[in-house]
Amino acid sequence: MTTPDTLLHVEDLVVTYPTPGGATTAVDRVTFTIPRGSxxxxxxxxxxxxxxxxxxxVRLLKPTAGRILFDGTDLATLPERRLRPLRPRFQMIFQDPYGSLDPHLTAQDIVAEPLRLSGTRDRTARTRRAAELLDRVGLPASARDRRPSEFSGGQRQRIGIARALASSPDLLVCDEATSALDVSVQARVLELLRELQAETGITYLVIAHNLGLVREISxxxxxxxxxRVVEQGRTADVLASPTEPYTRDLRRAALDPAAIRGRKPRELLHARGRAHTPA
Ligand SMILES: Nc1ncnc2c1ncn2[C@@H]1O[C@H](COP(=O)(O)OP(=O)(O)OP(=O)(O)O)[C@@H](O)[C@H]1O
Ligand SMILES: [Mg+2]
Incomplete structure (x- = not known):
């Protein structure tokens, strides 16, 4: 159901990938709604x-079936020509902060690039805005002329966030944006995302393995x-009484001291399984 409060409504989304053995269904009739600012x-x-x-x-791929209503427009079937003017409004931060930044560009140019693409012709204005954004995500002025290889994982993640924010998007999709980072760095990036949401009312779709992070942000x-969707609802309710074994395991793993050191629940579950297997 969509209301004026709905920013994104995904309905019966199906994605199949062609594989040598035939098509595999990676996403099977998935439906969810994200209200603005949540x-x-x-x-x-x-x-x-x-x-x-x-x-x-974010239409990096074209779904096989279903609807992706973004502020009322169905992105699922839109041709690229009509998607292009909308693209600045939905941005994505990628899973890997190491592979997703152009190694040849300076931090400043990486952040200014989307401004150029979205039509800010004035170079000085782009430079000024890029500097503001880098400052906003907590990078020092001395960082502007450095290239990705000269930054830590957490700093690269911040550059990715600054770049994603350059076009003032309504929706930011974060694919495990912080999982390659250690927990204290994750916590600071998370804090930044929350501050940005409080300031701008931006809407997030966040992919996460770390349940602590899920609890904090969603x-x-x-x-x-x-x-397939096996469980959905308010985060507090789902985490308080998960019905799915996976969600229960995830919750248990989130309380595990090793998880607090930043390992993925999957590894923890395997580790626990081994520990419990009689010799
Ligand atoms: N380009 C592709 N071609 C064929 N199959 C793919 C492709 N990308 C993903 N898949 C398959 O689609 C399914 C879903 O993959 P996806 O990457 O969306 O999972 P995920 O939940 O993001 O996993 P992870 O937590 O490991 O990142 C998997 O079975 C995967 O092997
Ligand atoms: Mg993934």
């Missing part, structure tokens, strides 16, 4: 379809298994 978390084990959904939402959560 944050929805997608969780689920590896291969459950989270990134595929994210890529479909109002609603969708749990996926094998491309």
């Amino acid at each position: 944050a929805l978390a997608l969780v689920g084990e590896s291969g459950s379809g989270k990134s595929t959904i994210a890529h479909a939402v 109002t609603d959560v969708v749990v996926l298994r094998s491309g």
Whole structure:
């Protein structure tokens, strides 16, 4: 159901990938809604379809079926020519802060690039705005002329966020944006995302393995298994009484001291399974 409060409504989304053995269905009739200014978390084990959904939402791939209503416009079927003017309004931060920044550009140019693409012709204005954005995400002025290889993972993530924010998007899709980072760095990036939401009312679709992070940032959560939604609702409710074994395991893993050191629940579950197997 969509209301004027709805920014994103995904309905019966299906994505199939062609493979040598025939088409595989990565996302199978997934439906969820994100109200403006809120944050929805997608969780689920590896291969459950989270990134595929994210890529479909920002139309890096064309869905096989279903609707992606972004502020009332169905992105699912829109040709690229009509998507282009909308693209600045939905942006994505990628899973890997190491691979997603152009190694040849300075931080300043990386952030200014989307401004150029979205039609800010004045170079001085682009430079000024890029500097403001880098400052906003907590990078020092001395960082502006450095290239990605000269930054830590957390700093690169901040550059990615600054770049995504350059076009003042309504929706930011974060694909495990912080999972490659250690927990204290994750916490600071999370804090930044929350501050930005409070300031701008930006809406988030966040993919996460770390349940602590899900709890901190999301109002609603969708749990996926094998491309299907197996559980969804308000984050507090789902985490308080999860009905799915996966969600329960995820919750248990989030309380594990190793999880606090930043390991993924999947590894923890395997580790626990081994520990409990009689010799
Ligand atoms: N380009 C592709 N071609 C064929 N199959 C793909 C492709 N990308 C993903 N898949 C398959 O689609 C399913 C969903 O993958 P997806 O990357 O969306 O999962 P995920 O939930 O993001 O996993 P992870 O937590 O490991 O990032 C998996 O079975 C995967 O093997
Ligand atoms: Mg993924």
